[in-house]
Amino acid sequence: MSVAGRLLLLLMSLGWARPAACTDPASGGWLLGTVPEEQRCTVERADASLTYPLFLQRFAFSRPVILQGFTDNSAFRALCTREKLLAAFGSSPVRLSTANTYSYRKVDVPFTEYVEQLLEPQDPGRLGSDTLYFFGDNNLTEWGPLFQQYVPPPFRLPGTSLAYSFGIAGSGSGVPFHWHGPGFSEVIFGRKRWFLYPPEKTPHFHPNETTLAWLHHTYPTLPPAERPLECTLRPGEVLYFPDHWWHATLNLDTSVFISTFLGCSAVVPCVLLHPHRHRSGLSPRGQALVPRPGSPWLSAMNHPSFGFSTFIAEVILFSYIYFLSCHFQRCSEARQPPEHLEARSSAGLVVILLFVKGFQ
Incomplete structure (x- = not known):
């Protein structure tokens, strides 16, 4: 075979190989990553036999838990494939935040530009302030019809109201340690690794260091007693995190995810x-x-x-x-x-x- 013929076959094989990774039905067309999972999940899991009273007693105010089998979001997942989201929101602007603990900088770009140009694996040497991340800041007028298809977890804290935050992020990206009020987080596509500390145990981290850099530099030096609770969420699993718990996230694949924050109401402050x-x-x-x-x-x-x-x-x-x-x-x-x-x-x-x- 001539050199030109071999070159043509090589180019064709490369052209076929990349779409195969992007259009894997299980991944919704989003790229898979190579960031490793933890050796052992240390967050408790609960199946659909967990009742609401037991949830309040055991987890709501004390520790995180991963819920399995409580909701069926297959219809919502079908709308969150790469192809479907680009078709529905390609020209819509999305607001990106920097992936550091104190995220002050916001950047507005068309959704298509974010997916096709900025949604890439995390550079380990890049600072959090230089990494743009799509999570929250959703325009409810445009994204509202999509959120209406989502089935939230069945549990609430008494007197709270729900607020959704939707996001898509590349492999190796994530948000370093921070805390806020209670809520749930569900992975729609991809895998997301979580690290959690109770409120009284402030983690060792730099607010402008990405979670990937923290995993490489700080995590291996921690003695077992100082390591966080950690686990990797897969599609269909929901993590509940209580009020004021420190947490950092790391997307192992290109991940699509949605969080349900539980805000305080006027009735019960x-x-x-x-x-x-x-x-x-x-x-x-x-x-x-x-x-x-x-x-x-x-x-x-x-x-x-x-x-x-x-x-x-x-x-x-x-x-x-x-x-x-x-x-x-x-x-x-x-x-x-x-x-x-x-x-x-x-x-x-x-x-x-x-x-x-x-x-x-």
């Missing part, structure tokens, strides 16, 4: 949903109303019956705490010790819960 996180930010008077960890108040918040309280019950609860707050403000400086007031508010809450349980 954050200080009531997460009292052990907000005590320190309150005045001494406010701390008298917000219970300490282990108090009867917090135990009642984790009681299964609280998870089935109606909207009216939440209004009653908020009104009761608000009444105590106003009453305490009118009291003189120290006519009643804080422990007495907290005990009284705890007893009142238990009465309300038992009252609500009687109507279920």
